[in-house]
Structure formats: structure tokens, C-alpha cells
Amino acid sequence: MNTHLQLDERGRLRHLLTLEGLPREHLLELLDRAESFAGAGDNRSKKHPLLHGRTVVNLFFEPSTRTRTTFEIAAKRLSADVINLQVDASSTSKGETLLDTLKTLEAMQVDLFVVRHQASGAAHFFAAHAGPGVAVLNAGDGRHAHPTQALLDVFTIRRHRPDFRKLTVAIVGDVLHSRVARSDIHALHTFGVREIRVVAPRTLIPAGIETLGVRVCHTLQAGLTGADIVMLLRLQKERMVGAFLPSTAEFHRDFGLTAERLAKLAPEALLMHPGPINRGVEIGGELAYGAPSLILEQVSHGIAVRMAAMAMIIHDRNPVAKGRRTR
Amino acid sequence: MNTHLQLDERGRLRHLLTLEGLPREHLLELLDRAESFAGAGDNRSKKHPLLHGRTVVNLFFEPSTRTRTTFEIAAKRLSADVINLQVDASSTSKGETLLDTLKTLEAMQVDLFVVRHQASGAAHFFAAHAGPGVAVLNAGDGRHAHPTQALLDVFTIRRHRPDFRKLTVAIVGDVLHSRVARSDIHALHTFGVREIRVVAPRTLIPAGIETLGVRVCHTLQAGLTGADIVMLLRLQKERMVGAFLPSTAEFHRDFGLTAERLAKLAPEALLMHPGPINRGVEIGGELAYGAPSLILEQVSHGIAVRMAAMAMIIHDRNPVAKGRRTR
Amino acid sequence: MNTHLQLDERGRLRHLLTLEGLPREHLLELLDRAESFAGAGDNRSKKHPLLHGRTVVNLFFEPSTRTRTTFEIAAKRLSADVINLQVDASSTSKGETLLDTLKTLEAMQVDLFVVRHQASGAAHFFAAHAGPGVAVLNAGDGRHAHPTQALLDVFTIRRHRPDFRKLTVAIVGDVLHSRVARSDIHALHTFGVREIRVVAPRTLIPAGIETLGVRVCHTLQAGLTGADIVMLLRLQKERMVGAFLPSTAEFHRDFGLTAERLAKLAPEALLMHPGPINRGVEIGGELAYGAPSLILEQVSHGIAVRMAAMAMIIHDRNPVAKGRRTR
Numbered sequence: 001m002n003t004h005l006q007l008d009e010r011g012r013l014r015h016l017l018t019l020e021g022l023p024r025e026h027l028l029e030l031l032d033r034a035e036s037f038a039g040a041g042d043n044r045s046k047k048h049p050l051l052h053g054r055t056v057v058n059l060f061f062e063p064s065t066r067t068r069t070t071f072e073i074a075a076k077r078l079s080a081d082v083i084n085l086q087v088d089a090s091s092t093s094k095g096e097t098l099l100d101t102l103k104t105l106e107a108m109q110v111d112l113f114v115v116r117h118q119a120s121g122a123a124h125f126f127a128a129h130a131g132p133g134v135a136v137l138n139a140g141d142g143r144h145a146h147p148t149q150a151l152l153d154v155f156t157i158r159r160h161r162p163d164f165r166k167l168t169v170a171i172v173g174d175v176l177h178s179r180v181a182r183s184d185i186h187a188l189h190t191f192g193v194r195e196i197r198v199v200a201p202r203t204l205i206p207a208g209i210e211t212l213g214v215r216v217c218h219t220l221q222a223g224l225t226g227a228d229i230v231m232l233l234r235l236q237k238e239r240m241v242g243a244f245l246p247s248t249a250e251f252h253r254d255f256g257l258t259a260e261r262l263a264k265l266a267p268e269a270l271l272m273h274p275g276p277i278n279r280g281v282e283i284g285g286e287l288a289y290g291a292p293s294l295i296l297e298q299v300s301h302g303i304a305v306r307m308a309a310m311a312m313i314i315h316d317r318n319p320v321a322k323g324r325r326t327r
Numbered sequence: 328m329n330t331h332l333q334l335d336e337r338g339r340l341r342h343l344l345t346l347e348g349l350p351r352e353h354l355l356e357l358l359d360r361a362e363s364f365a366g367a368g369d370n371r372s373k374k375h376p377l378l379h380g381r382t383v384v385n386l387f388f389e390p391s392t393r394t395r396t397t398f399e400i401a402a403k404r405l406s407a408d409v410i411n412l413q414v415d416a417s418s419t420s421k422g423e424t425l426l427d428t429l430k431t432l433e434a435m436q437v438d439l440f441v442v443r444h445q446a447s448g449a450a451h452f453f454a455a456h457a458g459p460g461v462a463v464l465n466a467g468d469g470r471h472a473h474p475t476q477a478l479l480d481v482f483t484i485r486r487h488r489p490d491f492r493k494l495t496v497a498i499v500g501d502v503l504h505s506r507v508a509r510s511d512i513h514a515l516h517t518f519g520v521r522e523i524r525v526v527a528p529r530t531l532i533p534a535g536i537e538t539l540g541v542r543v544c545h546t547l548q549a550g551l552t553g554a555d556i557v558m559l560l561r562l563q564k565e566r567m568v569g570a571f572l573p574s575t576a577e578f579h580r581d582f583g584l585t586a587e588r589l590a591k592l593a594p595e596a597l598l599m600h601p602g603p604i605n606r607g608v609e610i611g612g613e614l615a616y617g618a619p620s621l622i623l624e625q626v627s628h629g630i631a632v633r634m635a636a637m638a639m640i641i642h643d644r645n646p647v648a649k650g651r652r653t654r
Numbered sequence: 655m656n657t658h659l660q661l662d663e664r665g666r667l668r669h670l671l672t673l674e675g676l677p678r679e680h681l682l683e684l685l686d687r688a689e690s691f692a693g694a695g696d697n698r699s700k701k702h703p704l705l706h707g708r709t710v711v712n713l714f715f716e717p718s719t720r721t722r723t724t725f726e727i728a729a730k731r732l733s734a735d736v737i738n739l740q741v742d743a744s745s746t747s748k749g750e751t752l753l754d755t756l757k758t759l760e761a762m763q764v765d766l767f768v769v770r771h772q773a774s775g776a777a778h779f780f781a782a783h784a785g786p787g788v789a790v791l792n793a794g795d796g797r798h799a800h801p802t803q804a805l806l807d808v809f810t811i812r813r814h815r816p817d818f819r820k821l822t823v824a825i826v827g828d829v830l831h832s833r834v835a836r837s838d839i840h841a842l843h844t845f846g847v848r849e850i851r852v853v854a855p856r857t858l859i860p861a862g863i864e865t866l867g868v869r870v871c872h873t874l875q876a877g878l879t880g881a882d883i884v885m886l887l888r889l890q891k892e893r894m895v896g897a898f899l900p901s902t903a904e905f906h907r908d909f910g911l912t913a914e915r916l917a918k919l920a921p922e923a924l925l926m927h928p929g930p931i932n933r934g935v936e937i938g939g940e941l942a943y944g945a946p947s948l949i950l951e952q953v954s955h956g957i958a959v960r961m962a963a964m965a966m967i968i969h970d971r972n973p974v975a976k977g978r979r980t981r
Contacts, residue, residue: 046763047707047735053374055400066758069737073709073762076735081374081403083396096606103616104393104602107626108400109373275758279750289757299761380701382727408701408730410723423933430943431720431929434953435727436700 005127015127015136016309018145019186027190031155033308037077038155038301048307050315051080054111058084059101060139061117066276067139070299071114074306080111098122099129106131111314113137120144120179135313143179149274150183152305154191156298157229160270164191170223170266171214172199172255173233173282174240176206180274181233185212199223200255203244220255224265232257232273235282248281258284262292270294332454342454342463343636345472346513354517358482360635364404365482365628375634377642378407381438385411386428387466388444393603394466397626398441401633407438425449426456433458438641440464447471447506462640470506476601477510479632481518483625484556487597491518497550497593498541499526499582500560500609501567503533507601508560512539526550527582530571547582551592559584559600562609575608585611589619597621659781669781669790670963672799673840681844685809687962691731692809692955702961704969705734708765712738713755714793715771720930721793724953725768728960734765752776753783760785765968767791774798774833789967797833803928804837806959808845810952811883814924818845824877824920825868826853826909827887827936828894830860834928835887839866853877854909857898874909878919886911886927889936902935912938916946924948 006022008014013026037048056075058068063086075082087101105113112135115123120142127136140146154164161167169188175181175198188196189212196214198205205216217223224230237248245251262269271293279285287293333349335341340353364375383402385395390413402409414428432440439462442450447469454463467473481491488494496515502508502525515523516539523541525532532543544550551557564575572578589596598620606612614620660676662668667680691702710729712722717740729736741755759767766789769777774796781790794800808818815821823842829835829852842850843866850868852859859870871877878884891902899905916923925947933939941947 046709053404055373055403065739065741069739069759070762072737073735076709076737077707081400083399083403085392085396087392096612100603100606100615103623104626105396107623108397108630109627276754285750288754296757296761299758300763303762380731382700382730408727410726410730412719412723414719423939427930427933427942430950431953432723434950435724435957436954 005124013312015123015130015138016147016313017123017127017136017138019147019150019183019190020145022147022186022190024190027151027154027187030151030305030308030312031158033312034151034155034301034304037307038304046077047079048077048311049079050311051075051078051111054078054080054314055109056080056082056112056114056310057105057110058082058114058139059087059105059116060085061087061115061122062140064116064140067116070302071137071139071306074303074310075112075114077303078307078310080310083110095125098125102126102129106134110134112310114139116140118142137309137313140179143177143182145183146179147183148302148306148309149180150187151309152298152302153184153231153272153274154187155301155305156272156294157270159297159301160294161228164188164193167193167228168195168197168226169193169229169231170197170199170217170227170269171231171233172220172223172257174204174235174244175200175209175233176204176244177236177239178233182212184231185214189213197223197227201245201251220257220261221265224262224269227266227269230257230262230266230269230271232271232277232282234274234276235278237278237281248278252281256280256282256284257287259286262287272298275299332451340639342450342457342465343474343640344450344454344463344465346474346477346510346517347472349474349513349517351517354478354481354514357478357632357635357639358485360639361478361482361628361631364634365631373404374406375404375638376406377638378402378405378438381405381407381641382436383407383409383439383441383637384432384437385409385441385466386414386432386443387412388414388442388449389467391443391467394443397629398464398466398633401630401637402439402441404630405634405637407637410437422452425452429453429456433461437461439637441466443467445469464636464640467506470504470509472510473506474510475629475633475636476507477514478636479625479629480511480558480599480601481514482628482632483599483621484597486624486628487621488555491515491520494520494555495522495524495553496520496556496558497524497526497544497554497596498558498560499547499550499584501531501562501571502527502536502560503531503571504563504566505560509539511558512541516540524550524554528572528578547584547588548592551589551596554593554596557584557589557593557596557598559598559604559609561601561603562605564605564608575605579608583607583609583611584614586613589614599625602626659778667966669777669784669792670801670967671777671781671790671792673801673804673837673844674799676801676840676844678844681805681808681841684805684959684962684966685812687966688805688809688955688958691961692958700731701733702731702965703733704965705729705732705765708732708734708968709763710734710736710766710768710964711759711764712736712768712793713741713759713770714739715741715769715776716794718770718794721770724956725791725793725960728957728964729766729768731957732961732964734964737764749779752779756780756783760788764788766964768793770794772796791963791967794833797831797836799837800833801837802956802960802963803834804841805963806952806956807838807885807926807928808841809955809959810926810948811924813951813955814948815882818842818847821847821882822849822851822880823847823883823885824851824853824871824881824923825885825887826874826877826911828858828889828898829854829863829887830858830898831890831893832887836866838885839868843867851877851881855899855905874911874915875919878916878923881920881923884911884916884920884923884925886925886931886936888928888930889932891932891935902932906935910934910936910938911941913940916941926952929953 006015116139122141123138199217333342443466450465526544660669770793777792853871
């Protein structure tokens with residue numbers, strides 16, 4: 001997919017679709033901008049007037065209450081008007097119908113589409129067809145990308161281990177189906193981490209993943225030893241058993257992270273998970289909260305990072321939205 | 328139904344239920360007011376403070392994400408608080424239960440109900456029972472009326488062909504089930520168009536439609552020749568086949584509009600459709616966007632027209648809502 | 655359950671979970687605060703800036719469009735950002751999963767959770783685990799408590815019969831399953847009413863209810879004679895028939911309140927019902943509106959009371975939310 005679709009002719013961020021190929025300075029700007037929002041929770045008002053009068057549509061073809069909520073909160077804290085649309089993907093499977101949905105909402109002068117879709121490339125499709133005044137933010141497309149999740153992950157890492165070049169990061173779990181893993185790998189490489197490992201049984205590692213510059217490990221011991229950051233992936237239990245795994249119990253036995261294992265294999269490592277966690281599957285419940293877990297910080301930073309992304313692609317580019325026409 | 332229910336004792340618009348019998352000056356005022364909102368999309372803020380502090384309830388007994396979204400956007404751009412209520416009509420089929428729903432929400436000091444219901448007359452029922460400080464806007468009731476759709480249609484026509492008295496308008500498709508067709512016919516007559524034609528197979532033309540002052544045509548050729556405006560109606564595929572039509576393919580063969588047919592029969596005509604379109608049924612996909620199609624303009628004007636209607640029936644009539652009491 | 659969980663170390667209202675054990679001065683403060691909001695409907699704007707920038711989550715594990723709407727309207731009139739979350743309780747039945755839901759949303763800097771759950775004690779569970787900057791408001795938990803309903807009931811009574819010590823109150827209907835009845839009994843005792851009666855067939859009276867200081871009556875005649883206030887409870891028809899009642903018709907025959915019965919047994923009494931009413935079951939439809947029914951006033955006061963509760967537990971306690979941290 002054309003990764004430059006997301007930059008405008010002057011090189012500024014126009015859509016946020018993927019972190020693959022996104023220049024380091026854009027990532028840095030996003031993280032720095034997020035810092036300005038992340039502190040605001042301590043003060044009385046978390047509210048910013050940046051997107052007052054703007055309309056944000058959460059266009060979810062795949063249900064995800066949790067992710068939708070983070071974008072809804074982020075947009076409302078920027079004073080935007082927010083419309084939630086849960087669309088049954090089965091009724092809009094054709095590209096033409098997707099296009100009709102996009103063009104119709106665009107005609108209502110929507111400023112930003114936050115798009116989640118089970119098909120890889122859906123957000124790119126929207127961005128490729130969006131009118132000049134309309135921005136697209138990818139909230140997860142198939143197995144492809146989930147850029148705001150990876151942004152919040154590197155934001156969280158930077159707060160604790162700011163020197164990325166010294167880091168070894170282990171990504172553990174269902175790498176095969178994970179857009180989060182792909183986006184994290186791109187972001188971590190952009191910041192120059194020393195080593196990225198993917199850790200999973202053979203059935204959950206996509207063929208050719210080494211071309212992304214990662215080392216493949218098939219045991220927790222090999223994957224975690226010497227790791228500074230352990231990023232767990234959520235196991236989609238219902239999709240896994242039978243086809244990819246004998247059972248979730250077996251997965252937990254071999255790849256589930258417990259406090260004991262973490263203490264033994266990587267006692268200095270920080271622990272991350274995109275949530276929601278499956279206790280007793282990929283993670284022992286005792287690891288959910290408190291050091292070395294950064295899980296709740298990730299959630300909190302997710303709001304700040306999404307505010308930063310929205311503010312950059314709507315506000316900065318279109319300060320007065322001149323020349324915007326509906327025809 | 329009493330068409331004067333929607334005017335107050337001083338003749339001002341109090342509810343918007345139907346365009347049948349609504350005086351021309353009210354329609355003109357609505358369109359002119361909509362013009363003031365239609366331009367606002369070019370500027371930075373689309374937001375107006377007119378309904379700040381007012382509460383608008385979208386009360387939908389029939390699901391329609393698209394129509395609900397247009398009213399939600401319109402109300403939010405007027406700074407109202409908006410509550411979406413999707414009510415299962417089967418649980419509120421009795422008039423008493425409808426009345427309980429109305430009175431309960433009214434007691435919460437709702438200012439405006441946007442009502443959609445599958446039963447003709449539902450919005451009138453609400454208006455007849457509404458308290459003095461409460462306005463009702465019909466967002467479609469059964470086969471009866473859909474006034475804001477017709478308003479946006481005449482608004483769109485006026486922008487391109489302002490002299491209504493010279494126009495021949497052809498309304499093509501499922502006239503039998505269409506509240507849009509009925510409301511359009513009333514609006515077009517109010518503005519004095521030269522001729523209105525309804526164009527459909529016999530099974531989709533209601534008996535006695537000629538009494539509304541329209542000419543019935545049973546072929547596209549007869550209907551479109553000399554037409555200035557072609558308004559397509561959406562075919563409710565699931566309701567049609569078997570009972571009213573042999574197949575949608577047959578409908579498309581005889582009444583579906585394609586670029587080729589339009590160029591041949593009415594090369595100067597502008598094309599309209601209330602959306603969402605059924606590509607390959609009532610319309611060829613190549614006609615969706617770009618001249619001579621006004622479809623996306625209609626969507627855009629729909630927001631402006633709904634803002635105008637809401638502002639008129641809430642704001643103008645009740646500038647300070649004096650004397651409003653909850654008992 | 656620990657009723658003091660809802661007060662902070664300085665004795666101020668921190669959460670609103672139950673009226674059991676809540677000191678009289680807190681109830682009075684809530685009612686007086688609600689008075690300040692109840693008058694606002696007469697003026698142009700019903701909007702208050704108190705919770706501007708605050709985030710309120712309606713977290714409903716049990717569907718209730720009506721109750722959710724009242725909290726949504728109340729929060730929006732206080733200028734809060736409101737997020738509605740309807741959670742399938744079956745997927746979050748374990749305490750750990752509830753805790754994950756709470757901690758995750760808390761990390762998004764939510765200020766207030768309005769919680770409805772079918773399990774008694776759910777709101778207490780949330781309050782016991784909530785972080786220092788987060789307040790919990792019980793919108794109904796199992797058979798346990800529904801404090802804002804009872805508050806609006808005593809608010810409504812006070813407007814008409816301010817001297818509680820002279821009152822005899824009859825609570826009629828399904829006392830067994832009713833959290834409303836329990837909360838009303840606590841509130842009425844706190845204000846020192848002379849006598850509380852519960853009136854129902856034996857199958858709908860919980861064992862040992864007398865320990866709450868009420869008199870049990872098994873006929874309408876015994877229950878209503880001399881009553882100043884008659885509070886009807888909603889019969890959950892689907893849960894009742896077979897297990898607890900031979901039929902709703904039989905219930906109506908023996909315990910349904912009609913205008914005729916009320917006029918005969920308690921001609922001076924005022925009538926209340928938490929809604930929505932079941933016409934022809936616990937109430938004759940002719941009693942729905944107009945004197946002596948206070949039903950619509952209750953609805954209206956429900957908004958004011960919920961605004962007061964929200965304002966007290968969020969705004970007053972945390973004027974600048976100092977020291978609030980997400981870790």
C-alpha cells in the first residue's frame with residue numbers, strides 16, 4: 001500500500017494509516033504533542049478547544065466498544081462533535097458501497113473519519129477516495145496496522161526507557177493475526193531499538209516475518225532472556241483453538257507470562273499489553289496491575305496519543321478549512 | 328390529518344409534520360434560513376449557538392442510521408444536547424404506550440422530538456399531544472410524509488433551476504410506498520412547477536394519485552422526455568420482489584436509470600436520489616457522482632435544511648421559553 | 655455492605671451507593687441542591703457549567719434505556735462529556751473482569767461512573783476499588799438499592815407534603831424484587847415519616863421485611879386506608895407470572911390501583927410510580943396523568959436530583975482535582 005498517501009504535498013501528516021514508512025520526525029512530533037495532553041489529567045479541565053466545531057465520525061465496521069470509547073473520549077476532550085456509527089460490514093462488503101458510505105458522510109461535512117474494519121487496507125481505501133477537507137485515521141484494519149496502538153506503546157516506552165537504541169523488545173503471542181505487532185515493529189525500528197524479537201509457537205508466526213528485521217523465538221526462555229520490554233499480544237481465543245492451537249491451556253503452559261517466569265527470565269523488564277487481557281491465557285492475573293506492568297499507563301496514554309493524532313491531522317493542516325466545498 | 332396542527336395561533340411554524348398545506352412563505356423562510364447554514368461549511372466553525380442548552384431527542388421507532396445521523400449532526404451544529412433513542416416499535420404499538428413515552432420524555436424538559444415511525448400519522452399523534460414547550464419534527468412516518476427530505480430536494484433544485492414555474496419534474500420508481508414522493512409532490516406544487524410526472528410500473532402507482540395533480544407515466548420514455556429534473560426513488564428491494572415486482576432485474580431493465588438512457592431521453596435534466604442508492608437497480612452506478620447528479624449536494628443540503636427547521640420550530644418560537652412548566 | 659464507603663474521611667459524599675445509613679444532612683443537602691436545578695427548566699438555558707471538562711461514563715450491565723437517558727440528560731445539562739457503555743453482563747461476570755473494566759476506564763481519566771448491574775453490590779464493588787479521583791453513582795444494583803429513585807421520590811413528596819413526620823406512606827406491589835422499595839424505605843425513615851406500609855400478596859413480600867420498620871398489609875384496603883402517599887411499584891410481568899403470581903389479571907383484581915379504589919380508600923392521597931407504568935396491571939390507565947398522580951413530576955425531578963448527586967460527588971469534592979494521577 002502507498003505509505004505516502006498519508007502525507008500531503010508539503011510532507012505534513014494528512015491521514016494516519018500506518019507507521020510503516022512514516023518519517024521519524026512525524027513520530028516524534030506525535031509523541032511530543034501527546035506529552036502536552038498527557039499531563040492535562042492532573043488539572044481541573046481535560047478539555048481543549050482545538051476541534052470545536054469539527055465533526056468526527058467513528059466509523060466502525062468491526063465492533064470494538066473499547067477502542068471506540070478511547071477515540072470518542074479523545075475527540076470530545078478536543079471539543080469536537082462526535083458521531084458513532086456501527087456499520088454491519090456484511091451489508092457494505094463491496095468497494096462501491098464503502099465508497100457510497102464515505103461520500104455520503106463526507107457530504108455532511110465530516111472532518112475526520114476514525115475507521116475500523118476487518119479488511120486490511122480499508123483505511124487506505126477511504127484515504128485514497130477522501131475529499132480534500134477530510135482526514136482518515138486508521139483504528140485498526142484487518143491484520144495490517146493499528147498505528148495509534150503502536151504510538152501509545154512507544155510513547156509509554158519512551159517515558160520509562162528513553163534511549164531506544166539500547167533496548168531489546170520481545171513481542172510475545174499471536175503475531176500471525178496481530179496488526180498491533182506489525183505497527184509496533186515499524187515504530188520500534190523507526191526509533192532504532194537494538195533488537196526486536198517475536199516469540200510464539202510456529203503456528204502463530206507469519207512466514208517471512210524476518211524480513212521486517214525481527215528475530216524469531218519459539219520459547220519464552222529464548223525470547224525473554226535479556227529483554228528490556230516484554231509486549232504481550234492478546235490471544236483471540238475463539239479464533240485460535242483448533243486451527244492454530246491445541247488449547248488455550250497449552251498456550252498458557254508454554255507462552256503464558258506469569259510473575260514467576262518474568263522474574264526468572266527478565267527481572268528488569270517492563271511489561272506491556274494492549275488489552276483487554278485474558279487472565280490465565282497470555283498473562284497471569286497477578287501481572288495485571290502494578291510494577292513492572294505498564295498496562296494501565298498504556299490505556300491512559302492512548303487517550304493523549306489519539307488526541308495528538310486527531311489534532312495534527314485536522315487542526316494543523318486546515319486552520320480555517322479554506323476552499324472546502326461540498327461539491 | 329390536520330395540517331394546521333403545525334402552525335401556532337399566530338401562524339408561525341410550531342411543528343414540522345408535513346408539507347401538505349404548508350403556506351409558501353413558510354417554505355421560503357425555511358429555504359432561506361437553510362441558505363444561511365449551507366454556506367457555513369466553508370468556514371472554520373460550522374457551529375452555531377442557537378440551541379445551546381436545548382435538548383433534542385431523536386426518537387426512532389424504525390431504524391435508520393443514516394437519517395438519524397443527519398439530524399444528530401444538525402442538532403449538534405446548533406449546539407443542542409442530543410439524545411438518541413432507538414425504540415423497538417413492537418413494544419410500543421399501542422397509542423397509550425406511545426403517549427407514555429412522549430409524556431415521560433417531555434417531563435425531562437426535552438425541547439424537540441425528531442420522530443421516525445413506520446406508522447403514518449405517528450408524528451401528528453405526538454404533535455397533537457405535545458405540551459406547550461415541545462416541538463415535533465417528522466423524520467418520516469409510514470407512507471405519509473418526510474418533509475425535511477422534500478425541503479432539501481426543493482432547496483437543491485432552487486440552487487440550480489430557481490424558476491420553478493418552468494420546470495417539469497419526473498419522479499421515478501416506487502411511488503406506492505414512498506413518503507418522499509408524497510412530500511416532494513406537495514412541495515413542488517407549492518412552488519408552482521409546471522408539471523409533475525410519476526413514472527413507475529402499474530403495481531407501484533397508488534390508486535388515485537392523479538388527484539395530487541400529477542401525470543402518471545408507465546414508461547421511462549414517456550416520463551423523461553422533456554423533463555428538467557429526474558427524481559429517483561429508492562427501491563426497498565426486500566419488500567418488493569414477489570408482491571410488486573417479478574424481480575429487481577426486470578425493474579432495472581424497464582425503469583432503472585442509466586447514463587445512456589438519461590442522455591437519450593432527457594439530456595439537459597438534473598438527477599436526484601434521496602439515497603442510499605441501489606446500484607444496478609433504480610440507478611446505474613456510473614450516475615452516482617458528478618454531473619448531472621445532484622445526489623451528494625442533496626446530502627449536504629440535508630444538514631442545512633434540518634438545522635433551519637430545528638432552529639425555526641425551537642428557537643424562534645420560544646426565545647426564552649417563558650411560562651414553560653413541567654406540570 | 656459498608657455504608658460508609660460513600661463518605662470520605664471528612665464525612666462528605668464521595669460516592670452515592672445507597673441511602674441506608676446516609677445521614678439526614680446529606681439527604682437534605684442533595685434535595686436542596688436539586689431544588690436549585692428543578693427551577694431551571696423555566697428559563698432559557700437548562701445548562702450549567704459545573705462539570706465542563708469532566709467525563710461521565712454510563713456503565714450499564716443491565717439494559718435500561720429510560721434510566722440511562724435520565725443520567726445522560728443530567729450529565730449533559732451539567733456540561734460533562736458523556737460516554738454510554740452497554741456491557742453484556744454475561745461476558746463480565748467475574749469480579750476480576752469487572753475490575754479490569756473499571757481500571758481500564760479509570761485510566762482514561764473518567765470522573766464518574768454511573769453503574770447499573772443486575773447483581774446486588776456491584777456499585778459497592780466498583781466504589782471499593784475506585785481510584786482517589788473517581789466517583790461511583792449507583793443507578794440500581796440487583797434487589798439492593800436505587801438511591802436516585804428514592805431521592806426523587808422524597809424530593810417530590812417534600813414539595814407537596816413537607817412535614818414528613820405526619821405522613822403515612824403505602825408502598826404497593828412487588829416489594830420482594832424491588833430495589834426502589836428498599837431505598838424508599840430508608841429515605842422515608844431518615845426523614846421520620848410516621849408510618850410505612852408495604853402492601854402486596856404474601857409471595858411478593860420478602861421474609862423479615864418488618865425489621866426495616868414497616869407494617870405489612872395483604873389487602874389494598876388495609877394498606878391504603880389513611881395513607882397520605884401511595885407509591886406503586888412496577889410489576890416485572892415477565893418475571894412474575896407462574897413463579898409468584900397466578901396471573902397479572904389476578905394481581906390487578908386484588909392489588910391494581912384504579913381511580914375508583916383510590917377515591918374510596920384514600921381520597922386525599924397522592925399517587926406515585928417509578929415508571930414505566932403497566933396500564934391495567936399495577937395501575938389503571940386513568941390514573942397516569944393529572945391529580946392526584948405525581949408520576950410526571952417524579953420524572954422531571956429525577957433529572958434535577960441526578961444533577962444534584964453528580965454535582966456533589968464530582969464537583970464539590972474535587973474542585974481542581976489536585977493530585978490526580980493516572981498511575
